[in-house]
Amino acid sequence: MFIGAIGCEPLQLRRVHLENSHSLDVYRANGGYEALKKALDSMSPDDVINEVKKSQLRGRGGAGFPTGMKWSFVPKDSPKPKYVVCNADESEPGTFKDRYLMERDPHMLIEGMLIAAYALGAKTNYIYTRGEYKYLIDIMDVALDEARAAGLLGQNILGTNFSSEIYTHTGAGAYICGEETALLSSLEGYRGHPRMKPPFPAVSGLYASPTVVNNVETLTAVPDIITMGGEAYQKLGTEKSGGTKLWSVSGHVNRPGVYELPMGYDDMEKFIMEDCGGISNGKQLKAVIPGGSSVYIMRADQIIGKDVRMDYEGLVAGGSMVGSGGFIVMDETVDVFESTKNLTEFYKHESCGWCTPCREGTDWLVKIFKRIENGGGRDGDIQLFLDLCDNIEGKSFCPLGDAAAWPIQSAIKRFPEDFEKHILKN
Amino acid sequence: MTTELVNIQPLYQPVKMSGEMAVFSPEVEAEIDWHLAKYPSKRSAILPIMFIVQRERGYLDGPGVSYLANRLSLRITDIWEVATFYSMLHTKPIGQYHIQVCKTLSCKLLGADKITEQCSQKLGIKPGETTADGKFSLSLVECLGSCGTAPMFQVNFDFHENLTTEKVDQILDSLP
Numbered sequence: 001m002f003i004g005a006i007g008c009e010p011l012q013l014r015r016v017h018l019e020n021s022h023s024l025d026v027y028r029a030n031g032g033y034e035a036l037k038k039a040l041d042s043m044s045p046d047d048v049i050n051e052v053k054k055s056q057l058r059g060r061g062g063a064g065f066p067t068g069m070k071w072s073f074v075p076k077d078s079p080k081p082k083y084v085v086c087n088a089d090e091s092e093p094g095t096f097k098d099r100y101l102m103e104r105d106p107h108m109l110i111e112g113m114l115i116a117a118y119a120l121g122a123k124t125n126y127i128y129t130r131g132e133y134k135y136l137i138d139i140m141d142v143a144l145d146e147a148r149a150a151g152l153l154g155q156n157i158l159g160t161n162f163s164s165e166i167y168t169h170t171g172a173g174a175y176i177c178g179e180e181t182a183l184l185s186s187l188e189g190y191r192g193h194p195r196m197k198p199p200f201p202a203v204s205g206l207y208a209s210p211t212v213v214n215n216v217e218t219l220t221a222v223p224d225i226i227t228m229g230g231e232a233y234q235k236l237g238t239e240k241s242g243g244t245k246l247w248s249v250s251g252h253v254n255r256p257g258v259y260e261l262p263m264g265y266d267d268m269e270k271f272i273m274e275d276c277g278g279i280s281n282g283k284q285l286k287a288v289i290p291g292g293s294s295v296y297i298m299r300a301d302q303i304i305g306k307d308v309r310m311d312y313e314g315l316v317a318g319g320s321m322v323g324s325g326g327f328i329v330m331d332e333t334v335d336v337f338e339s340t341k342n343l344t345e346f347y348k349h350e351s352c353g354w355c356t357p358c359r360e361g362t363d364w365l366v367k368i369f370k371r372i373e374n375g376g377g378r379d380g381d382i383q384l385f386l387d388l389c390d391n392i393e394g395k396s397f398c399p400l401g402d403a404a405a406w407p408i409q410s411a412i413k414r415f416p417e418d419f420e421k422h423i424l425k426n
Numbered sequence: 427m428t429t430e431l432v433n434i435q436p437l438y439q440p441v442k443m444s445g446e447m448a449v450f451s452p453e454v455e456a457e458i459d460w461h462l463a464k465y466p467s468k469r470s471a472i473l474p475i476m477f478i479v480q481r482e483r484g485y486l487d488g489p490g491v492s493y494l495a496n497r498l499s500l501r502i503t504d505i506w507e508v509a510t511f512y513s514m515l516h517t518k519p520i521g522q523y524h525i526q527v528c529k530t531l532s533c534k535l536l537g538a539d540k541i542t543e544q545c546s547q548k549l550g551i552k553p554g555e556t557t558a559d560g561k562f563s564l565s566l567v568e569c570l571g572s573c574g575t576a577p578m579f580q581v582n583f584d585f586h587e588n589l590t591t592e593k594v595d596q597i598l599d600s601l602p
Contacts, residue, residue, distance in 0.1 A: 001574045092569070093569040093573065094531065094569075095571065096572060096573050124466075131473070131512075132583075133571070134583040135584075169464075169470075169473070169474070170474050170477060171473065172473050173567075174511065175568065187470060189468075189470045189471070189472040189508065190469075190507075191508060207466060207467060248574060249574065250574045251531075252536075293530075293531060328532055328535075328573070339531055339534070339535070342529075342530065343530075346531075346568050352511075
């Protein structure tokens with residue numbers, strides 16, 4: 001599997017191929033913890049937040065919210081403790097980039113979290129990792145112990161009066177815990193049910209205290225922003241989306257992997273057909289889901305010859321979204337009815353059951369898929385799918401309902417022939 | 427680490443002792459204390475400690491759940507409420523080797539069905555079942571984050587990726 005950069009110098013992936021890249025020695029020998037030292041020695045917490053604002057770093061977990069702005073929502077005068085929580089749940093189908101960041105460069109995450117903790121005044125911080133990634137939790141725990149022993153974590157970090165701790169926390173198999181408020185419910189020891197917003201976690205999050213929840217890729221971008229300065233980081237990407245972005249590529253491509261691209265990489269066709277080695281087994285491209293399973297599926301003719309730019313605005317203009325950056329490529333043999341059924345089963349399984357539209361709706365959608373698959377298709381099934389999706393989208397308690405509806409809506413719109421073929425089978 | 431034929435350990439040793447409430451060794455108690463110390467609220471430690479109880483008892487059985495309620499100062503129903511929400515927590519006995527085949531899209535596109543069929547045939551059980559001797563359980567699970575190295579399965583806590591039917595045979599045959 002390929003792990004590396006295309007169209008730019010590797011930034012977040014620059015250490016991943018070094019021998020023992022996960023160790024503190026290798027991290028420090030390659031510039032590690034210099035950004036933390038710079039922040040503690042010469043920057044105020046507000047300076048750090050301003051640099052992150054200038055960087056135009058947008059949250060890499062899926063929502064794309066500006067990170068610096070999120071940090072600035074944390075009230076400075078709160079008497080309650082503050083928390084930085086790293087969302088390392090990574091359960092979106094097609095998405096696997098954070099895993100390699102933690103596996104191969106765990107200290108980059110620790111350094112990013114410590115800089116965030118310094119900026120926000122957080123003394124205790126947690127890395128919430130899905131339980132299936134146990135080997136990563138072990139790697140992170142070793143790295144945290146190394147950092148603690150070297151005076152980089154805990155009391156009086158690097159000899160300053162800044163003290164902060166980071167602990168790993170284990171999830172237990174629930175996609176919904178990637179939603180930030182459900183993650184906090186889970187971290188407090190409850191079922192992973194999402195919470196009403198507002199109040200947003202920045203004001204009332206973990207234990208009803210101000211909390212910033214950021215994804216692994218987001219936090220690992222922070223040391224470089226501090227080292228090179230917010231403006232220089234922004235210039236690596238576009239005006240509205242700074243820096244580089246990691247894309248996880250899977251499915252029918254010759255070279256699946258984790259690709260670091262400058263934000264705003266200007267040709268999605270070139271990316272798939274050249275950078276990722278083209279479609280496997282000499283087949284033709286049929287469809288791509290570019291941002292993890294919960295974004296709109298794209299037809300090949302929306303990509304080929306269309307110069308789709310790979311950033312937030314470019315992908316919306318192209319008919320989809322960046323999401324978590326999980327590229328799933330499908331060749332001409334794929335039946336989009338079947339692939340959409342597969343994703344709908346995922347959402348049915350992962351619905352937390354808290355609200356009726358999502359709990360009942362996803363179950364019903366799967367039942368319709370199965371009835372059609374078993375030869376029981378009826379006139380009006382396409383409309384039934386769309387009506388059901390309409391009653392889930394925007395009406396569920398959290399975005400999981402939207403995420404379940406969008407693949408079906410876009411698949412029906414863009415591949416009606418694959419649905420009709422199954423419905424008319426009877 | 428991943429994909430290698432590592433020495434896969436059983437999920438648990440069969441528990442001989444029974445009773446109203448589970449009792450653990452001082453070493454296990456110290457491990458539980460470490461988790462409790464990480465949080466300002468005891469309840470936050472519920473998932474990490476559930477994994478320990480599950481490892482020691484085989485699954486979240488009655489005595490294990492009573493222990494959790496007592497240790498975390500919670501009601502028995504609070505424990506069950508959490509235990510039944512998360513797919514990695516088992517409230518029924520499970521095999522010592524839990525084979526979990528990822529069935530989600532990228533794995534599906536690259537042959538997850540074949541991998542499942544091979545496991546089924548080899549173990550003589552369908553997904554969702556456990557062998558009569560209690561050694562193997564086979565499950566279909568949703569995305570495990572190995573899409574770039576699909577298809578994959580997880581055996582206990584080890585990821586095995588880029589699977590072929592031959593590799594499946596080799597891995598299953600290697601389990602003691």
